[in-house]
Amino acid sequence: QSVMEKVLQRRSLRMRNMQRSWQESPEGRKMLEFRKSLPAFREKDRLLQAIAQNQVIVISGETGCGKTTQLPQYVLESEIESGRGAFCSIICTQPRRISAMAVSERVSTERGEPLGETVGYKVRLEGMKGKNTHLLFCTSGILLRRLLSDRNLNGITHVFVDEIHERGMNEDFLLIILKELLPRRRDLRLILMSATLNAELFSNYFEGAPTIHIPGFTYPVQAHFLEDVLEMTGYKMSSFNQIDDYGREKMWKTQKQLAPRKRKNQITALVEDALNKSSFENYSARARDSLSSWVPDCIGFNLIEAVLCHICRKERPGAVLVFMTGWEDISCLRDQLKAHPLLGDPNRVLLLTCHGSMATSEQKLIFERPPPNVRKIVLTTNMAEASITINDIVFVVDCGKAKETTYDALNNTPCLLPSWISQASARQRRGRAGRVQPGECYHLYPKCVFEAFAEYQLPELLRTPLNSLCLQIKSLQVGSIGEFLSAALQPPEPLTFTGPMPSQHLYIVLKKNEAVTFCICISSTSAHYLFCNFLVQNAIGFLKMIGALDENENLTDLGKFLSVLPVDPKLGKMLIMGAIFRCFDPILTIVSGLSVRDPFLLPQDKKDLAGTAKSRFSAKDYSDHMALVRAYEGWKDAEREGSAYEYCWRNFLSAQTLQAIHSLRKQFSFILRDAGLIDADASNNNRLSHNQSLVRAIICSGLFPGIASVVHRETSMSFKTMDDGQVLLYANSVNARYQTIPYPWLVFGEKVKVNTVFIRDSTGVSDSILMLYGGSLHQGVQAGHLKMLDGYIDFFMDPSLAECYLKLKEEVNKLIQG
């Protein structure tokens, strides 16, 4: 026996003593009582036995039955009880950071320990774990990063991959790697957990791994579809016909070639017609006014309001959960409800919201029981569908949609559009009403629409840009990206449709560059059916262009480095450029800001004020990115003077986001210093930070090929990109406030399609900057990248570019040498 082993044995004994004394204490017993009431408990022995006998098992069970909080804990407890506590190391992955944090806190409470002892968590930028941590909840992204540097997961005994039914990209990616790892680590146990009954799929993927279902637990929930809802709430059937039509209209609208304006008028007419028939009695004049500006969703809002009134007036006690598409909708509806005589009365209704970026204190409120005679109403995004469980819900209102990121691979544009959910999601939402007693669910769409939903949602792997993923695959050194991905659960195979191909829908077949040969069909449920080789081809093309991969798809030195930076590859490259060109601080702030989120707040009712506040940071440099730098630096100063709070308030800035940017800056600096890319002496790294053109150029080098040309007309400006044609600027971009912009180009980091394509933050750049810094500068300006630019020159036809390019190249050469 080695010394190490003896130490661990002693520690194991101590762990057992502590566990026993907690379980025998009064609070411990009470907690155990509660835990025994969960459905998972009845299966405990069977589960532990299955885990002992099989390398992989798949577990399914209703949300709330105790998968996440109990199963990893059972394993931990039984290891501790058998005196091997200090030898085990359990990881449980979560798709979202907020659930990793909430669950680890819950489990340590159940064990009567502070968080960070036996149970801990780790998410990007934050973590609570120590040398005694044997059960770690982390995001799937964190485990992937670990796998990059530790291919065998040395020391880990059990891996739980949770919420696999969601089919997140990271989870699908994890499964490929773990599947390949299992034969090399015969002692490693893999447990997959899913909220729905599609365990078959996963079991087949792992050569028939046994599946265990934790039998039901929820009470029956009665489903009411729109037909019934309208009747109950006093909406007339005549208006239902209109809504149904509207629903169909909206589906058609997604088909590209239909003239949008014509559609819009038709729909507006339709809605107005419905209003004139006075079938929407509850409809306020306010909503009627806003009709002209395309707000058919207010029908949804008023319907929700009516349903909530119905529940509050007529139904038995119990909390209500309302599923909406996103934060914007939620805050609009909240404001509308606050003005309502019944729903806005705090003595009768406790109105709460639940979304991804809420603070922990807010989060706690959701779980608490309201005072007697007060009804709790929680407006939520998809968050509460599976990953968060609120116990006292009896009523669910389901709008039938979710804002889902899809990806238009043809135009290489991410889209963020509310789209119909899947049948599985609808069932899941409904199930949330039956936790404590029989419940009711109000689906705000007709039954026939439900029947037309896809059975399951399209996996994320088939609907997101794969840039980061492909880079990570490369750094795993597993050969060709395409081949590796073909081992996925639902591989993005070339020339395979990722969904059924209903014949009545529209097909667009196009040829763009070599990589792209065919394209899409848009179906009635607004899902994009893609030939998925675009996804991989686009990513590989992109990685080659930024110089992370060479011609033969091998990882370059730059690529190796980018794969370890926990950030989008193009931002990683910008960071390195900032270090090399000695303007590190501003670039560090920009990269951190772009990878956290925008600290500039944009409250619905104060958009203009917020925009003005932001533009004060722009000081005529036509750059959202530089505005961010100033805002951050101002905040640092204000903090030093103790006035950070007022500073944020006055300038519509989120202190929480600034804080996150601040921590990320530290983390990045650390990694870059470790890699020898920056000096310990900060002033040396910032010798050229005052040089605005240089900072602009580095921004360009990172964001290329995110480029829009600025087209000036007499009184207005418009913007075009090569892929999308005309695009619009986000309302609170500083560049949206100018009459003219003295730069021919804007570089931008992100574009998103919401009806039209919008570009978010942008910075004006000159011809020469674009010429010199667009593309892969690390190897000098290459022929390949010139080819790329040729495309732009052809497209925008600007002959003065070449001349500027030569001139500037000379200058920069001098700069580099000096």
Ligand code: ADP
């Ligand atoms: P599953 O993973 O199967 O959806 P969980 O393990 O997350 O279920 O939750 C099991 C039960 O534990 C829930 O039904 C709830 O009663 C309780 N629970 C979970 N999280 C909390 C919490 N933060 N506070 C109080 N109770 C909780």
Ligand code: MG
């Ligand atoms: Mg769970």
